[in-house]
Amino acid sequence: MILSEIADNLSLEIKTEGVDLGREVTGGYVSDLISDVIGNAHEGFIWVTFQVHLNIVAAASLKNLAGIILVRNRIPDEETLKRASEEKIPIMVTPLPAFEVVGRLYDLGLRCQ
Amino acid sequence: MISNTEGTFFLTGKDFVNAGKASSRLKKVLENLGLPPGIIRRASIAAFEAEMNTSIYAVAGIMHYYITPETIRVEIKDMGPGIEDIALALTEGYSTAPDYIREMGFGSGMGLPNIKKNTDSLTITSAVGEGTTLDFVINLTGTSEGAEHDTERNC
Amino acid sequence: MTLHEITSMLGAVLLSGTDDLDIIVEQAYCADLMSDVLYCSVSNSLLITHLTNAQVIRTAHIADLKAVVFCEDKKPDAVTINLAEKKGIPLLLTGLSMFDACGLLYEKGLRGCLILKTNDLEY
Ligand SMILES: Nc1ncnc2c1ncn2[C@@H]1O[C@H](COP(=O)(O)OP(=O)(O)OP(=O)(O)O)[C@@H](O)[C@H]1O
Ligand SMILES: [Mg+2]
Numbered sequence: 001m002i003l004s005e006i007a008d009n010l011s012l013e014i015k016t017e018g019v020d021l022g023r024e025v026t027g028g029y030v031s032d033l034i035s036d037v038i039g040n041a042h043e044g045f046i047w048v049t050f051q052v053h054l055n056i057v058a059a060a061s062l063k064n065l066a067g068i069i070l071v072r073n074r075i076p077d078e079e080t081l082k083r084a085s086e087e088k089i090p091i092m093v094t095p096l097p098a099f100e101v102v103g104r105l106y107d108l109g110l111r112c113q
Numbered sequence: 114m115i116s117n118t119e120g121t122f123f124l125t126g127k128d129f130v131n132a133g134k135a136s137s138r139l140k141k142v143l144e145n146l147g148l149p150p151g152i153i154r155r156a157s158i159a160a161f162e163a164e165m166n167t168s169i170y171a172v173a174g175i176m177h178y179y180i181t182p183e184t185i186r187v188e189i190k191d192m193g194p195g196i197e198d199i200a201l202a203l204t205e206g207y208s209t210a211p212d213y214i215r216e217m218g219f220g221s222g223m224g225l226p227n228i229k230k231n232t233d234s235l236t237i238t239s240a241v242g243e244g245t246t247l248d249f250v251i252n253l254t255g256t257s258e259g260a261e262h263d264t265e266r267n268c
Numbered sequence: 269m270t271l272h273e274i275t276s277m278l279g280a281v282l283l284s285g286t287d288d289l290d291i292i293v294e295q296a297y298c299a300d301l302m303s304d305v306l307y308c309s310v311s312n313s314l315l316i317t318h319l320t321n322a323q324v325i326r327t328a329h330i331a332d333l334k335a336v337v338f339c340e341d342k343k344p345d346a347v348t349i350n351l352a353e354k355k356g357i358p359l360l361l362t363g364l365s366m367f368d369a370c371g372l373l374y375e376k377g378l379r380g381c382l383i384l385k386t387n388d389l390e391y
Contacts (some may be wrong), residue, residue, distance in 0.1 A: 028367045030367045036318055099316070103373075132323065220301075223307050
């Protein structure tokens with residue numbers, strides 16, 4: 001499944017410009033702890049979180065994640081969005097809480113293990 | 114009829130095993146008074162967020178509660194760095210918490226907004242380098258469970 | 269959904285808190301930031317988290333949550349378990365990732381704490 005299909009399916013609002021939405025998503029991860037994501041998420045995963053600290057971009061970039069979904073309409077600051085655009089990390093926003101987002105991604109066939 | 118009840122808890126900074134204990138005890142007090150669950154939940158959440166802030170940012174503090182038939186009033190006063198810009202601190206998402214606090218499950222910048230959401234009045238006074246005092250009130254009359262504060266609905 | 273059903277779906281073990289697995293949880297909330305839980309979760313719901321410190325139990329107690337699920341076989345220490353015991357909060361431990369645990373529970377019909385703001389998505 002590619003990122004743009006997921007974005008359409010969940011009506012995600014794309015917050016970053018010039019990012020690759022044609023990328024294949026290989027799995028999903030949900031966590032608000034940056035160290036946990038660095039330790040356990042895998043390349044190509046989509047990351048669901050309420051965390052907006054600037055370090056989310058560095059973590060996603062380090063692990064070569066496919067993108068970040070921010071839940072509950074969480075708004076990252078300008079600096080985070082700018083860095084995400086530079087690092088080509090798609091950031092998408094939804095009003096849904098994490099449990100609902102994960103449920104829908106799971107329905108679409110994404111897994112973590 | 115609720116009789117006037119008051120009490121004080123001492124709060125210690127950076128003691129993360131016990132942080133939250135005072136709010137837990139306050140919750141017990143409110144339960145013993147037989148207040149409605151929605152009111153108890155709102156007061157406990159507000160007290161807990163304030164107590165966590167004292168624990169994270171300050172050296173020590175005091176929580177004082179005063180309950181009458183009309184209101185629950187809680188004052189949390191700390192000795193700590195103080196807040197320079199209170200309006201900014203009240204903004205959703207604003208946080209100066211360090212990395213290790215974020216890894217402990219705090220520092221999302223939702224604490225003060227949550228206190229505001231759950232209380233009928235909130236006053237914050239602060240002096241940089243001295244400390245911060247939060248004073249909040251929850252009304253027990255009029256709105257029975259606090260309609261516009263229904264924590265179950267307005268997130 | 270009962271705790272009993274949740275336990276068997278997640279292949280979880282019960283660490284503390286109750287003999288009564290017929291307790292019903294109405295909704296679920298998945299998060300590692302406790303102020304987010306306190307802001308948005310509703311009473312009687314299930315918390316699913318990575319964190320295992322005492323603050324998780326305090327948060328569950330303050331917000332009237334029904335039970336807590338720890339993921340990825342991250343077992344809380346004795347202090348946390350004792351506190352949960354004292355507060356009567358059932359703790360479950362599963363080897364599943366938080367993503368798969370939430371996905372499975374969703375698939376079986378559990379839903380996230382409701383957002384009822386008019387401009388939000390319906391669900
Ligand atoms: N008692 C205090 N003393 C000094 N600074 C404080 C105090 N309480 C809050 N602040 C400041 O206000 C900011 C916002 O506080 P708030 O409780 O809303 O969020 P947080 O504590 O950063 O994160 P969260 O509450 O979501 O875990 C804090 O990051 C801190 O800078
Ligand atoms: Mg706080």
